[in-house]
Amino acid sequence: MGSVPSFKTMNPWPAQPQATNPFLTRGEWLKAALHVHTTASDGKVSPREALEAYRRLGYDVVALTDHDRVTLADPPEGLTLLTGAEWAAAVPDSPAGFHFVTIGIGPVEAAPIAALHNRPAKMAALLRTLCPLVIVAHPYWSALTTELLASLGPAGALEVYNHGCELEDALGYSHYAWDQLLARGHHWLGLAVDDSHWSTPDHGGAWVMIKSPDRSPASILAALASGCFYSSTGPAIESFCLSNRTVTLRCSAAASILFRCNGSLGTGLHRPGPGESLTFAEHLLPARARFVRAEVTDSAGGKAWTNPIYLA
Ligand SMILES: [Zn+2]
Ligand SMILES: [Zn+2]
Structure with a gap:
């Protein structure tokens, strides 16, 4: 490993992400498109064509994440x-x-x-020394158990939604694994990504909204590593806050707003009927709730996911 530069010696932010409320x-x-x-x-298009396609769709940030190399x-x-790459490891x-x-990985x-x-x-431990964010891709598609994911350590990141896996195999949603962890x-x-390969309409279907002080790679990577983002395939989330044990959320027109906690301690709020919508939800969390994250679904089936807020 002598020739692999150490991320920790080059960069100030932590490799272990802790959620910051964006x-x-x-x-x-x-x-942002973070799996391309x-x-x-x-993939079926050149790096330049991929970047231009995302720019035309209004994206601000793209990480090219080719297999086994930094493009x-x-x-x-x-x-x-943002620099990126995808690396494979075997599991029985x-x-x-x-x-x-890996997002923000240097020349390796x-x-x-x-x-x-x-x-x-x-491998995960090494990758975490080389970049600020290591994301476990498509856990459902990869048939990864909670035990396998937990073996990687107490803090990490996973794809709660992978658009390519959903289009091709209906294995895109990994919220069960996330909630178990x-x-x-x-x-x-948790992040939503395209995993675009460009042989199906798999680009522009899922994205991450990052709150960053500016557009520099360093600021964006710091925001990502600290969890300062939410993910979406459609709805926009405008606020998500916890005060004492009362959680509130504002969003674009939604069919349902779910507050997910450990076990069944969360709740679901639904629009009164077809043609109507929700844009606000409030809920008093039970005393045993240890975290809360929100999931918004619109009338077209689009979803948005916040990162968790942890209760003391
Ligand atoms: Zn993959
Ligand atoms: Zn991929």
């Missing part, structure tokens, strides 16, 4: 490019094993990472 933080909202493939691995490209005007009984999406040699192919926890006290972040 709705209580100053900055601008930036729309190109012809540099198994470099010149981003079009107005788009911030899982056809796909772990796929780790693939060989020392690939050498840990059969030791996923060691949170209920066991693991402070994991």
